[in-house]
Amino acid sequence: MSEDQKGMFGAAGTGDTSGYGGLVRTAASTGSTERPYGGYFDDVADDLERAYPDFADAITRVVVDRGELTLHIKKSRLLEVAFILRDKLKFEMCMGVSGVHYPDRAGAELVALYPLLSLTKNQRVRLEVATSELDPHIPSLVEVWAGNNWHERESFDMFGIIFDGHPGLTRILMPDDWNGHPQRKDYPLGGIAVEYKGATTPAPSNRRSYR
Amino acid sequence: MTTYSDPYASSRETTEGTVFSVTGGDWDSLVSEIGESKEERIIVNMGPQHPSTHGVLRLALELEGETVTEVRTGIGYLHTGIEKNIEFRNWTQAVTFATRMDYLAPIFNETAYCLAVEKLLGITHDVPERASVIRVMMMELNRISSHMVALGTGALELGAMGPMFFAFRDREIVLDTFEEITGLRMNMAYVRPGGVSQDLPAGMTVKIRDVVKTLRKNFEDNAKLLIGNTIWMKRTEGIGYLDLAGCTTLGITGPVLRSAGLPWDLRKMQPYCGYENYEFEVITADTADVYGRFLVRMAELEQSLRIIEQAADKLDKLEGQPVMVADKKIAWPAQLALGADGLGNSLEHIREIMGTSMESLIHHFKLVTEGFRVPAGQAYAAVESPRGELAAHVVSDGGTRPYRVHFREPSFNNLQSTSAMSEGGMVADIIGAVASIDPVMGGVDR
Numbered sequence: 001m002s003e004d005q006k007g008m009f010g011a012a013g014t015g016d017t018s019g020y021g022g023l024v025r026t027a028a029s030t031g032s033t034e035r036p037y038g039g040y041f042d043d044v045a046d047d048l049e050r051a052y053p054d055f056a057d058a059i060t061r062v063v064v065d066r067g068e069l070t071l072h073i074k075k076s077r078l079l080e081v082a083f084i085l086r087d088k089l090k091f092e093m094c095m096g097v098s099g100v101h102y103p104d105r106a107g108a109e110l111v112a113l114y115p116l117l118s119l120t121k122n123q124r125v126r127l128e129v130a131t132s133e134l135d136p137h138i139p140s141l142v143e144v145w146a147g148n149n150w151h152e153r154e155s156f157d158m159f160g161i162i163f164d165g166h167p168g169l170t171r172i173l174m175p176d177d178w179n180g181h182p183q184r185k186d187y188p189l190g191g192i193a194v195e196y197k198g199a200t201t202p203a204p205s206n207r208r209s210y211r
Numbered sequence: 212m213t214t215y216s217d218p219y220a221s222s223r224e225t226t227e228g229t230v231f232s233v234t235g236g237d238w239d240s241l242v243s244e245i246g247e248s249k250e251e252r253i254i255v256n257m258g259p260q261h262p263s264t265h266g267v268l269r270l271a272l273e274l275e276g277e278t279v280t281e282v283r284t285g286i287g288y289l290h291t292g293i294e295k296n297i298e299f300r301n302w303t304q305a306v307t308f309a310t311r312m313d314y315l316a317p318i319f320n321e322t323a324y325c326l327a328v329e330k331l332l333g334i335t336h337d338v339p340e341r342a343s344v345i346r347v348m349m350m351e352l353n354r355i356s357s358h359m360v361a362l363g364t365g366a367l368e369l370g371a372m373g374p375m376f377f378a379f380r381d382r383e384i385v386l387d388t389f390e391e392i393t394g395l396r397m398n399m400a401y402v403r404p405g406g407v408s409q410d411l412p413a414g415m416t417v418k419i420r421d422v423v424k425t426l427r428k429n430f431e432d433n434a435k436l437l438i439g440n441t442i443w444m445k446r447t448e449g450i451g452y453l454d455l456a457g458c459t460t461l462g463i464t465g466p467v468l469r470s471a472g473l474p475w476d477l478r479k480m481q482p483y484c485g486y487e488n489y490e491f492e493v494i495t496a497d498t499a500d501v502y503g504r505f506l507v508r509m510a511e512l513e514q515s516l517r518i519i520e521q522a523a524d525k526l527d528k529l530e531g532q533p534v535m536v537a538d539k540k541i542a543w544p545a546q547l548a549l550g551a552d553g554l555g556n557s558l559e560h561i562r563e564i565m566g567t568s569m570e571s572l573i574h575h576f577k578l579v580t581e582g583f584r585v586p587a588g589q590a591y592a593a594v595e596s597p598r599g600e601l602a603a604h605v606v607s608d609g610g611t612r613p614y615r616v617h618f619r620e621p622s623f624n625n626l627q628s629t630s631a632m633s634e635g636g637m638v639a640d641i642i643g644a645v646a647s648i649d650p651v652m653g654g655v656d657r
Contacts, residue, residue: 066330066590092459095593096624098604098617113604115591115619119459119473122480126591147462150627158294173287173656182295183615189292189299204299 033064040123041069044089051088052081070126075138078129082144091116091125094141096151099159101184109133110161140166158183251275259288265364265645266652277638282630289656297616301582302328305613307400312618313654314397315360318353319596321402322346326483326592327603328404331585334536341532342406343484348522349401351515355426356385357597358508362433365646369446377432388422394554406535409547416523423516430512447502451632451644454499462624465599467648470496470503477595489518501647541583544575582611598622598649622654
C-alpha cells in the first residue's frame with residue numbers, strides 16, 4: 001500500500017473517473033489581439049485609425065476572437081467613435097445593445113455590447129463599453145442609431161445601465177414599479193421548491209450544480 | 212355630462228379628463244357622449260387584449276378625429292425571463308427555452324442559439340452536412356408556417372376572413388410535418404449544439420416532396436384572393452410607409468427592409484448552415500408599404516419551397532450520414548428514438564448503458580447531468596428569420612452553463628417602427644402597419 005493513496009478508490013482530486021475532471025476551465029483572454037487580425041478586420045481598424053485621430057486614446061483593446069472583431073472603447077469617447085463608424089465607415093445599422101454583468105471585474109462590472117452591421121460593405125464589428133456598478137452611466141447612441149431606443153431601455157431595465165441622453169429611459173419589459181434589475185448576477189432567479197410525492201425539488205437557482 | 216348605465220360602455224371622471232371603458236356590444240351611448248364633448252383630442256388605449264394587435268401588444272393612440280397624431284407602444288406583457296432562466300441551465304437545456312421565444316419560428320431560435328454555441332466551441336465546421344441540410348429544410352418549412360400566420364392573421368385583422376382559412380390550412384400541413392419529424396408541432400428543441408436531436412424518419416424526403424407539391428398548389432388560393440384585389444389594395448397600398456433610410460436608422464431587417472427595395476438577406480449575404488449551396492432569389496419590392504411587404508412574403512414562400520426541394524435532394528444523397536458532431540464529449544450520448552410514450556432514449560442505448568458498459572453509463576450520466584464545458588469568450592451568430600435578423604449573443608465563462616445569452620429579436624426591434632409607420636395616417640391603418648411588421652410578442656418580450 002502506498003501512502004499516496006487517498007479516498008476509497010485511491011483517487012486524487014475530485015474522484016472523477018469519467019475524464020471530465022481533466023477538462024480545463026479556460027479563462028477569457030484579457031489582452032489585445034496582435035496584428036494582423038485577418039480578413040477585413042485590418043481594413044476596418046486602418047480605416048478607423050485614418051478617420052479618427054484619437055484612435056489610440058479612445059480604443060483600449062482590439063480583440064479578434066472566433067472570427068469576430070471587438071473594439072473596446074472608453075465610454076467617454078463612445079459617441080464620437082459611433083458617429084465615425086456610421087458616417088465614415090458605413091456601419092449603417094446597430095443591431096441593438098446586449099448588457100453583461102461581471103461582478104468580479106472591479107470598476108468595470110457592467111458591459112454594454114453593440115453589434116454593428118454595414119450593409120454597404122457586408123461587415124460586422126462589435127463595440128464593447130464597460131462601466132462601474134457605482135457609476136452605471138454610458139452615453140446613449142439613440143441619436144446615432146434611432147433603433148437603439150428600445151434596446152437601451154431593455155439594458156437599463158435588465159442591468160440598470162443608465163444611458164445618458166436617451167429620450168425616455170424607462171423600463172420596457174418589467175413593470176414600471178419593479179425593484180432591481182433582473183439580469184444582474186446578484187439578482188436571484190426566484191422560483192419556489194416543489195414538493196411531489198414526498199420529495200422536494202428545489203428552485204432551479206438553489207439546486208446543486210456542477211459549476 | 213349625462214350619467215347612464217350602459218353595461219358595455221361606462222365612464223368615470225379623473226384628473227386627466229373623462230375616461231371611457233368600452234368592452235364591446237352597443238357603443239351608441241359612448242358615441243353620443245363623445246359627440247357632446249368639446250374636446251377634439253382623444254387618447255385611445257388599444258390592447259393589450261385586443262384581437263387586432265397581433266398578440267398582447269398595447270398601443271396608446273392620440274387621435275384628432277380619425278387621424279393618428281401619436282402612437283406609443285407598450286410591451287412586456289409576455290416577458291418570461293427566458294434569457295435569465297437560460298443562465299441556470301446547461302448549454303443543451305437552453306435550447307428548450309430559446310425555442311419558446313418567437314413561438315411562430317422555433318427552429319430559427321434554436322438554430323441561432325446553436326450556431327453561436329458552436330462558434331464558441333469552435334466546431335462550426337465539424338457539424339455534419341446532413342445536420343446542416345436538415346436545419347435548412349426545417350428552417351424553410353418554418354418560414355412558410357410563419358409567413359402563413361403573418362398573411363392569414365394580417366388579412367383577418369383587415370377584415371378578410373377567407374385568406375386566414377387557407378393560410379391556416381397550409382400551416383397545419385407544415386406543423387404536421389414537424390410533428391412527424393420531431394414529435395412536436397411547436398417548440399420542438401430539435402436543433403441542438405452540434406447538430407440535430409435525431410435523424411429524419413424513414414421515407415421522410417418522399418413525404419416532404421409531396422408536401423411541397425401540395426403547398427405550391429395551395430398557395431395559389433391566397434394569391435388569387437389577394438393579389439390585385441381592389442379592397443385589399445385599398446387597405447394596404449401606400450399604408451405603413453417606411454423607406455430605406457428609416458429602416459437603416461431603426462435597424463429594421465427582413466421583409467420590411469426588403470419591401471423598401473434593398474435585397475438584404477443573410478442567407479445570401481452572410482451564409483450559414485450551407486445556404487451558399489442552394490439556388491434561390493432574394494425577393495424585394497419597391498413600394499415600402501404594407502402591400503409591398505405582403506408581396507415579398509408571398510413570393511418568399513415559393514423561394515422556400517425551392518430550397519426545401521433542393522434540401523430533399525441533398526438528404527437523399529446524404530442518407531445514413533450522422534446528424535450530430537462526432538465529438539462524444541459534446542454529442543448527446545444516446546440516439547433518441549420515438550417510442551409509444553414519446554421521444555426518449557433509444558432502447559438499444561438503455562440496454563448498453565444498463566447492461567453492458569459501465570463507462571457508457573458514466574459518460575451518459577456526466578454529460579446529461581453536468582453537460583459539456585464551453586471555452587470562455589463571446590460569440591454572435593445571426594440567421595435570417597421570417598422577421599429579419601435573429602441573432603444570439605452568447606457569453607461563456609468556461610463553465611457548463613451559459614454566462615449570458617442575449618437574443619437580438621427582430622420583432623422587438625421592428626416593432627419600434629410602429630410610430631414611424633402610423634403617425635399622420637388614419638386610425639384604421641395602424642392595424643395594417645402592425646400586421647405588416649409581423650411582430651410575435653413571445654419574441655418581443657422573451
